[in-house]
Every structure is written in structure tokens, then in C-alpha cells.
Amino acid sequence: MAKTEIRVGGLGGQGVILCGSIIGKAAAIHGGKQATLIQAFGPEARGSACSAQVMVSDEVIGYPYVKHPDVLVLMSQDAFTRFIPQVGPGGLVLYESDLVNPEGKVPAGVRCVGVPATRFAEELGRRLVLNIVMVGFFAGVTGLVPIQAVEKAVLDSVPKGTEDLNMKALRKGYDYGRQQSALIC
Amino acid sequence: MALDSFPANLTLRDGTILAVTPLQPSDSGALLAFYRSLPEEDRLVLRDDVTTADWAEGFLRKVETKEIISLIAKSAGKVVGEATLYRQLHGWTRHVGEIRVTVAPAFRRKGLATALASGQVKIATDLGIEKIIVQVVDNQLAARRAFEKLGFHKDAILPHHVMDIAGKKRDLIVLANDVSQVWAAMETVNQDYAPHLS
Numbered sequence: 001m002a003k004t005e006i007r008v009g010g011l012g013g014q015g016v017i018l019c020g021s022i023i024g025k026a027a028a029i030h031g032g033k034q035a036t037l038i039q040a041f042g043p044e045a046r047g048s049a050c051s052a053q054v055m056v057s058d059e060v061i062g063y064p065y066v067k068h069p070d071v072l073v074l075m076s077q078d079a080f081t082r083f084i085p086q087v088g089p090g091g092l093v094l095y096e097s098d099l100v101n102p103e104g105k106v107p108a109g110v111r112c113v114g115v116p117a118t119r120f121a122e123e124l125g126r127r128l129v130l131n132i133v134m135v136g137f138f139a140g141v142t143g144l145v146p147i148q149a150v151e152k153a154v155l156d157s158v159p160k161g162t163e164d165l166n167m168k169a170l171r172k173g174y175d176y177g178r179q180q181s182a183l184i185c
Numbered sequence: 186m187a188l189d190s191f192p193a194n195l196t197l198r199d200g201t202i203l204a205v206t207p208l209q210p211s212d213s214g215a216l217l218a219f220y221r222s223l224p225e226e227d228r229l230v231l232r233d234d235v236t237t238a239d240w241a242e243g244f245l246r247k248v249e250t251k252e253i254i255s256l257i258a259k260s261a262g263k264v265v266g267e268a269t270l271y272r273q274l275h276g277w278t279r280h281v282g283e284i285r286v287t288v289a290p291a292f293r294r295k296g297l298a299t300a301l302a303s304g305q306v307k308i309a310t311d312l313g314i315e316k317i318i319v320q321v322v323d324n325q326l327a328a329r330r331a332f333e334k335l336g337f338h339k340d341a342i343l344p345h346h347v348m349d350i351a352g353k354k355r356d357l358i359v360l361a362n363d364v365s366q367v368w369a370a371m372e373t374v375n376q377d378y379a380p381h382l383s
Binding site for chain 2: 011012013014015016017018039050125126128129131157158159160161162164165166
């Protein structure tokens, strides 16, 4: 795949930007690819719409804006409603299954896979790591970036002292993603 | 690092490899033997009389109720170090944990105490404990330095609070590590607001 357009969407405070940043770092810094990140916020940090546009490519990226995402990573119903029309046939939608209900609204030819990331994060002890579960899920389903590269990007990105729990969250999402990937392919 | 990260092998600064595991009921005898083998001077700074079977029984009971989390380091089947995380499951200090670490004389200055304490800090953080304290006597400089490297800072001094084996009164220093800051930092990076990402 020469170029992959990714849109991460959710609410402020869910770690949407960090999720996009880690995917980009994994690809560009640890995965030998090119990547760009563009972040967009709502008027307030918490609770408002927030999204990140990530472009991953084998070649230099000349235009970093995501128009028709190949992969949508969604953590809120608002983000789903807003971004689902952009995804084209063959696209992939990865969504937080306790926060997003895609029923009846997914365009034809678009694959859709959910993960109870919030629940997984809570089971691990911190709801705060739901975005890292989503990163792992993304890595597991898409296989776009090797998990080792994603692990390094997570360790680069999270505060000292939180590494262990974040790595568990990543692995939880990744393993679940691998299982789901086997079902959809 | 939660309890499911154990058992784990720990390589000390001199290359010695130890097995670190959560304390099991079957370790009761080995734990008691470890504490009984400590010099009396060392045992004096411990809060309980750790040489009695009653103490070991009570200690294990608290391990079962999860009021205590104990990590032991073993060499050739013998306990050579132990770190305990004490916590209140109820009440107004339920967010606070206390760590105590004891290492056999032959295994000191090799990084064992720091490794055990570090493991307990991570376990406490994962358990949602927000503040960890440790008590050191004013002349335990190495222990104090080791904890300071783990993020502890002086929280209180109790003057002349302990008496050593020679009858000399010494200050007790309470070091604290506010690990809630660790997760506050995670919350900050998740804010989706900061215009500059590191």
C-alpha cells in the first residue's frame, strides 16, 4: 500500500491527537515510512469534537490533508456521523463499540470493526488508556505498522511511570484486533 | 507492572540473577528464616517482631486480603530480600500506600532494594494508589537516596522518633511520592488541546 489516509475522531480528552500521533510516529520514526499529522480541535479541550488526520506513505508526502480516509478510527458517535460519509468503498472503520453505534449507516463496501476499548481500559484499571487500546486495535486489524514500531512509539509518547499500563492497553487492543482481523479478512 | 508481571528474573549489578515473585503461603517458612537471619541491629528498625510464627501468620493473612502486597527475591530457594506494599482498603488514607524494603546484608549495594521498591511503586500506581510513603531513619542515607531516585521527596520529619540499638534517638523521615501526578501527566497528554506535541 503506497499511501494510507487515516482519520482519528472522537471527543476532546479521549486522547484522539495522541492516538494519531502515535500511529504517525510508529510509521515514520520506527517503521521506516513517511507520515504527517494534522490535528483539529473544537472550541474547548474537553468534550468537544476533535480529530487528527494522519497520512502514512512509502514515499514523500506532498499533500497531508485527508479527504477520503482509507481507515477511520472513531471514538464517539458525533465523530462517526461526521466522518462516515468521507470513507470510500474498500475503506475500513474501526470504532469504539460502546460509544459508537454504526448500525445501518455504513456505506456499501466499507468494512466496519468494533472494539470495546473503554471497557478494556477500565478492566486494566484506567479509562484514560482507551486511546492506546484503539492504537493497538488499529495495529492489529490493519497491520499497517509492525507492532514493535508501535510499542516504541507508545513508549516515546506516554509519561514516565505509565509505560506498563499503556503497553498492556496496547497489547490488549492489538490482540483483539488480530482476532477481529482474522474474522473480517 | 502489575502482579501478573511476576515471577520475573532480576539481574543485580554484580550479575547475580534472582527470582522475584509475589509472596505465596508456601513461602512462609523461607520468609521467616530470612527475617530471623537478619542482624539484630537491622531488625530493630522494623516495626514488628518479624521473627515469630504469629507475625508470619498475620502477615500472610493480610496478603490474602490484599491489604499487603509482598514481593520476595530468592536466591537458590532462599529469600534474600522482601518489599511490602501496605495499603488501607477503607478509610481516609485508602489512597495512600506505604512501602517497606528489607534486603539481606550480602545482597546490599547491588540494586536489589531499588529494584524491589521500584516494582512496588509500579504495582501501587497500577492499583490506583495516589500517594506512596516510605519511612527512613535519618542515618539511612543510602536508602533515602535510592527512594529519592524513584521520585520520593521529604514530606515530614519526626524528631527523635526512633531509638537505635545503642539507645540513641534519631529523626524519622517520611518520604512521599505523589504518583497521582504520573496519571495527571497522562491526562495532560490526552487533553487533545496542547498545540505542540513532543
